[in-house]
Amino acid sequence: MEFLKDSSKNTYFIRLEKDENVFRSLEKLAKDEGLTCAHINGIGALKDVELGFYHLDKKEYHRETFTGEYELLTLVGNLSLLDGKPFYHIHTSIGLENFSVKGGHLFDAVVAVTVEIELRALPFEISREMDKGIGLNLLNMCPGH
Amino acid sequence: MEFLKDSSKNTYFIRLEKDENVFRSLEKLAKDEGLTCAHINGIGALKDVELGFYHLDKKEYHRETFTGEYELLTLVGNLSLLDGKPFYHIHTSIGLENFSVKGGHLFDAVVAVTVEIELRALPFEISREMDKGIGLNLLNMCPGH
Amino acid sequence: MEFLKDSSKNTYFIRLEKDENVFRSLEKLAKDEGLTCAHINGIGALKDVELGFYHLDKKEYHRETFTGEYELLTLVGNLSLLDGKPFYHIHTSIGLENFSVKGGHLFDAVVAVTVEIELRALPFEISREMDKGIGLNLLNMCPGH
Numbered sequence: 001m002e003f004l005k006d007s008s009k010n011t012y013f014i015r016l017e018k019d020e021n022v023f024r025s026l027e028k029l030a031k032d033e034g035l036t037c038a039h040i041n042g043i044g045a046l047k048d049v050e051l052g053f054y055h056l057d058k059k060e061y062h063r064e065t066f067t068g069e070y071e072l073l074t075l076v077g078n079l080s081l082l083d084g085k086p087f088y089h090i091h092t093s094i095g096l097e098n099f100s101v102k103g104g105h106l107f108d109a110v111v112a113v114t115v116e117i118e119l120r121a122l123p124f125e126i127s128r129e130m131d132k133g134i135g136l137n138l139l140n141m142c143p144g145h
Numbered sequence: 146m147e148f149l150k151d152s153s154k155n156t157y158f159i160r161l162e163k164d165e166n167v168f169r170s171l172e173k174l175a176k177d178e179g180l181t182c183a184h185i186n187g188i189g190a191l192k193d194v195e196l197g198f199y200h201l202d203k204k205e206y207h208r209e210t211f212t213g214e215y216e217l218l219t220l221v222g223n224l225s226l227l228d229g230k231p232f233y234h235i236h237t238s239i240g241l242e243n244f245s246v247k248g249g250h251l252f253d254a255v256v257a258v259t260v261e262i263e264l265r266a267l268p269f270e271i272s273r274e275m276d277k278g279i280g281l282n283l284l285n286m287c288p289g290h
Numbered sequence: 291m292e293f294l295k296d297s298s299k300n301t302y303f304i305r306l307e308k309d310e311n312v313f314r315s316l317e318k319l320a321k322d323e324g325l326t327c328a329h330i331n332g333i334g335a336l337k338d339v340e341l342g343f344y345h346l347d348k349k350e351y352h353r354e355t356f357t358g359e360y361e362l363l364t365l366v367g368n369l370s371l372l373d374g375k376p377f378y379h380i381h382t383s384i385g386l387e388n389f390s391v392k393g394g395h396l397f398d399a400v401v402a403v404t405v406e407i408e409l410r411a412l413p414f415e416i417s418r419e420m421d422k423g424i425g426l427n428l429l430n431m432c433p434g435h
Contacts, residue, residue: 002431004414013327013368013412015429037158039263041186041331043366043381045344053216053242054190056258062242071343073381073393074219074238074364076188078158078261089261091188091218093238093246093364093383095393097343097352101383103218103240113346114428116368116379118329118410120263122158124149138259139160141147154299182303184408186331198361198387199335201403207387219364219383221333223303223406234406236333236363238383238391248363248385265408267303269294283404284305286292 001025005033010121015114016044022075022109023088029119030079030086037124038079040088044072044115049094051104059135066102069112070094073101079119080126082137087128146170150178155266160259161189167220167254168233174264175224175231182269183224185233189217189260194239196249204280211247214257215239218246224264225271227282232273291315295323300411305404306334312365312399313378319409320369320376327414328369330378334362334405339384341394349425356392359402360384363391369409370416372427377418 003014012033016025029035047069052061077090093103128137148159157178161170174180192214197206222235238248273282293304302323306315319325337359342351367380383393418427 004412004416004431006413011410011412013329013414013416013431015431018424039158039186041329041366043368043379045346051240051244053240053244054214054258055242056190056214064244066244069344069346071381071394073383074366076186076219078188078263089188091216091240093218093240093391093393095341095343095381095383095395097345099341099343099354099356099392099394101238101246101391101393102244103238103246104216104244105240113344113424113426116429118368118412120156122149122156123151124158126149126158134163134258136258139261141149141158141160184303184331196385196389198385198389199359199403200387201335201359209389211389221331221364223333223408234333236361236385238363238385246383246391247389248383248391249361249389250385265301267294267301268296269303271294271303279308279403281403284406286294286303286305 001029012119014117014119016111018111018113020111022111026088027086035079035121036081037122037126038119040077040117040119042075042115042117045112046070046072046094046109047112049109050107052107053104063107070096072115080128080139082128157264159262159264161256163256163258165256167256171233172231180224180266181226182267182271183264185222185262185264187220187260187262190258191215191217191239191254192257194254195252197252198249208252215241217260225273225284227273302409304407304409306401308401308403310401312401316378317376325369325411326371327412327416328409330367330407330409332365332405332407335403336360336362336384336399337402339399340397342397343394353397360386362405370418370429372418
């Protein structure tokens with residue numbers, strides 16, 4: 001990972017390298033830079049992409065790992081805290097050789113060629129907390145309540 | 146809807162709640178906060194998603210409502226004014242259980258689990274006006290002309 | 291092309307007109323405004339869309355041009371310099387009449403109805419340089435090294 005940082009605006013322009021794990025690298029950035037909240041948006045190429053689809057009725061994810069390489073069409077998400085640690089919630093769509101598209105909640109992925117991300121740090125400290133009715137860790141926007 | 150607001154940068158970090166109507170909630174935010182222009186970007190899960198595909202030759206939208214629940218892969222759009230009221234132009238792609246993807250112009254949608262949006266307010270006042278040749282309300286970037 | 295510019299934040303809200311070439315218009319904007327780095331995000335409708343899928347093993351793109359008109363679901367990318375000139379790296383997903391989605395690396399496209407883009411200029415000067423192992427022009431984040 002390499003990045004340039006626009007201090008005044010807290011915008012990071014990030015390049016992930018081939019074979020880096022997307023989540024591990026972004027988590028390291030958050031720790032190193034002391035980031036607690038951010039919005040991210042990127043493109044590139046991914047491999048070994050584990051996607052999820054959430055079944056609200058069963059309160060569980062259907063998961064599938066797509067091996068091989070894909071164009072990364074969209075990587076959109078945010079950074080918050082879960083159990084005090086940086087946690088990224090990311091949804092992704094990937095493009096196949098025949099230009100069809102797959103997508104879902106991103107559980108894991110490795111950089112296939114390069115990934116170029118814009119991260120904008122926000123001056124918030126938001127934790128995720130389990131919503132038992134939904135079965136997911138949702139954003140707790142009012143930590144004082 | 147809950148949100149945190151970064152006053153100096155006019156960035157809103159928004160959480161929509163299960164069963165909220167996406168458009169009604171975002172319109173209320175614009176009214177309450179006095180927003181006239183913004184860019185939005187979000188992820189989450191939607192249900193009862195009405196999508197459109199515009200036929201320029203017929204000057205009309207082909208519409209279809211997708212019932213059931215979907216991962217919200219991308220929700221990208223902007224806020225402007227139409228007849229003096231907040232109007233959001235949004236395009237969306239949604240993920241199915243088999244990880245295939247559907248998408249189009251978003252006419253309507255309800256939050257299935259949660260929706261997390263970053264909205265960045267812009268200091269412009271742009272109205273949409275009917276372009277009769279195209280049949281759509283397009284951005285009028287030069288209101289003084 | 292018409293645009294409004296928020297000088298203090300370097301955010302451009304852009305409207306591309308029917309029949310404009312997406313790349314030529316965005317390149318002209320970069321030249322006219324002296325932009326060297328930016329993140330872009332947009333929606334609208336495109337026609338004559340040339341998409342690519344990169345084969346890392348062959349070090350070449352598989353390309354296909356989709357004639358006809360499409361909803362532009364996502365246009366995400368960045369501006370950097372290549373051989374000293376503005377270069378946009380863009381990935382796109384487009385929606386068909388049946389609401390299925392195609393996507394890939396964007397090589398070329400013409401505006402079908404309108405395209406609405408938010409461009410945020412970043413105060414960096416980043417050049418792309420050929421990575422022979424990968425076969426693509428990747429971002430050189432450390433031009434001084």
